[in-house]
Amino acid sequence: DTAVSQTPKYLVTQMGNDKSIKCEQNLGHDTMYWYKQDSKKFLKIMFSYNNKELIINETVPNRFSPKSPDKAHLNLHINSLELGDSAVYFCASSLMANSEKLFFGSGTQLSVL
């Protein structure tokens, strides 16, 4: 059983389109995250939700909107995709907001053409 699963694995789309990435965790964790790994391989946090409540919102364009329907799911919707949005997006979860250990999904490679 995959602990943190995200879909799709690959996403290729045109500039200007709107797309969503879904994430689910079956670990019973309270906290979930979205991280972005750019072409230079830096991993940077985008958002974090604790029990469906937004607790971290880094400097991310408004075109990115996270949604957490329940504490096991955290989806990422991106409007008006731009070339610079091409990256690998990782979902992660932790037991609580103060937990030291994050469990990451396998990533979604987004390519904007």
Add this chain to the structure above:
Amino acid sequence: EDQVTQSPEALRLQEGESSSLNCSYTVSGLRGLFWYRQDPGKGPEFLFTLYSAGEEKEKERLKATLTKKESFLHITAPKPEDSATYLCAAPVGGSQGNLIFGKGTKLSVKP
């Protein structure tokens, strides 16, 4: 500004050739130093957390150590399956999950 810097960017070793990876950090009020392993096409996998200078943690052929300015990941007698990118990270802001990561060291171990 909080920062985590790793060196070298890439390291090639022969099987059995021990070495160390470096992570230097400038983080105010350090609340832990984390090591993760990332395989190609996968997400990072947690290895260790170190909290105070002098602390050491071990897992199989890996040993992580921490000083007041840097952390080392020592790899003893590595095997090809140790090949991966090793990431160093530290929490910032109010949440332990809000991590700033280094760029990583890509380790290749040849048989």
